[in-house]
Amino acid sequence: MMYAYIDGDDIGLKIEKSFMNNDEVSLQKINNDVKDAVNSISNQLIVNGFDIIFSGADGIICKKQNIGARDLFELIRKYSNDINFSMGVGPSLCDVFLALRYAKSNGKNTAALYNGDFSIIN
Secondary structure (H helix, E strand, C coil): CEEEEEEECCHHHHHHHHHHCCCHHHHHHHHHHHHHHHHHHHHHHHHCCCEEEEEECCEEEEEECCCCHHHHHHHHHHHCCCCCEEEEEECCHHHHHHHHHHHHHCCCCCEEEECCCEEEEC
16 A cells, blocks of 8 residues: 655745735635645545545545556646645655655655655656
8 A cells, every 4th residue: 555645835834924914815715725726636536546534724645555656746736726735655654754744855846755765756
């Protein structure tokens, strides 16, 4: 079994900016954009045979017997609209968390695979 952890990039910073600017409209837009992107991606994952473990806020955790990391990342980019996501893929929940952190440490809108060592997928 392989796992994927998909997480929105800089969503918290966008929310903070809305607060600092007292901008209720942009806060609502961020909320709607993130919800739409997470729902669209989750629906496409289900269509493609993934089991969804978690889908909410700005993240998705899913699993499937075999995951083509590059193909999955392209699918995420296709359905994410104006939101960037980073992704980690690995054989366990712990590994997938490490892979996501590695991806984010190498820049945003990036994916990483961890299976004993890290590799970046762009």
